[in-house]
């Protein structure tokens with residue numbers, strides 16, 4: 001983004017007919033679907049550039065949501081070329097390291113895994129250069145009447161728009177135009193760890209995790225880990241803990257941080273503890289927040305939300321990215337299906353989105369309870385048994 005000074009108050013502000021705040025998965029797929037149908041959208045993202053932050057983690061993209069969105073975006077075949085072969089394998093262990101379930105990936109699972117960075121690159125590459133204004137941190141927006149909004153940026157500049165879409169994630173700056181809700185702490189904190197070149201440098205950990213996803217679960221605790229397409233292991237260490245638990249850990253000192261986290265796993269199998277003990281680089285803390293289940297708002301002219309901005313939920317049902325994608329695609333399709341009637345398009349989109357998100361938010365909230373029950377991993381095993 002430019003560092004140009006604020007415009008003089010007499011100059012008209014730049015105007016964008018469609019403005020999307022946030023170039024995450026949801027905002028990008030929306031822009032792509034609109035573009036496929038000949039509608040241009042301007043995207044604004046606070047990141048300095050497309051590559052400013054590594055987009056870690058694997059996502060399983062569901063056939064009836066995330067993949068549906070990629071079909072609408074005309075990118076499904078390219079997506080399939082980029083999936084991580086074998087990534088749908090799953091292992092479920094208890095805290096003693098006993099294997100309760102080990103399924104390989106036979107390619108028929110309907111939920112292929114892709115590296116988040118690869119998916120984002122696919123979407124970004126499908127848009128013309130310059131569609132995303134990087135380094136553009138939105139600080140707020142206000143209604144101008146008739147559904148138009150003025151949006152302000154951290155560099156002091158502003159623009160106006162006829163249609164404002166908040167795709168800016170958990171701490172959305174657009175959400176307050178629609179709803180007073182704020183994300184609340186779910187009671188679960190994550191500490192993320194990476195083990196690089198796993199087959200070569202961490203073969204025992206590579207074997208514990210397997211080719212796809214590992215769930216090693218106990219009461220109120222767990223290691224959720226997966227193999228990434230670059231051969232590293234990414235580990236989410238989950239602990240049911242008070243909101244300030246992470247504040248007491250010095251993450252600037254990786255060895256001290258490892259010791260503090262592993263104290264929570266004192267009597268766990270050494271092969272599981274090694275997922276943290278042998279981590280390369282710093283550990284990364286993350287509190288898990290969620291908006292209320294069933295979060296919704298009254299139709300408000302000229303503005304809406306999608307993805308986490310609309311329905312942030314815990315990751316325990318693996319739905320968030322899939323919902324962001326299908327929200328973006330359906331919003332785009334609804335807008336092109338109602339030319340000249342923006343409000344009808346938004347009402348139709350929101351109606352479907354609210355109902356879909358409520359179901360997933362409830363599943364996600366229950367998912368956390370199920371994973372970390374006193375008899376863990378039984379809750380997850382029951383779920384797999386029901387689905388098979």
Ligand SMILES: Cc1cc2nc3c(=O)[nH]c(=O)nc-3n(C[C@H](O)[C@H](O)[C@H](O)COP(=O)(O)OP(=O)(O)OC[C@H]3O[C@@H](n4cnc5c(N)ncnc54)[C@H](O)[C@@H]3O)c2cc1C
Pocket residue numbers: 021022023024025026027044045046047057058059060136137138139167168169170171172173190236286306307308309315318319320321322323324
């Ligand atoms: C640990 C963890 C694991 C997860 N695992 C899975 C999984 O396996 N499967 C799954 O489906 N989901 C998963 N999720 C959820 C998933 O990551 C999110 O639901 C998804 O990324 C939401 O997409 P989005 O486009 O709505 O928002 P985001 O991906 O958060 O994108 C928002 C964008 O807005 C930008 N932005 C934010 N504020 C501003 C501002 N003020 N001005 C301008 N730009 C701004 C950000 O830079 C970002 O690019 C996980 C989440 C977590 C935390």
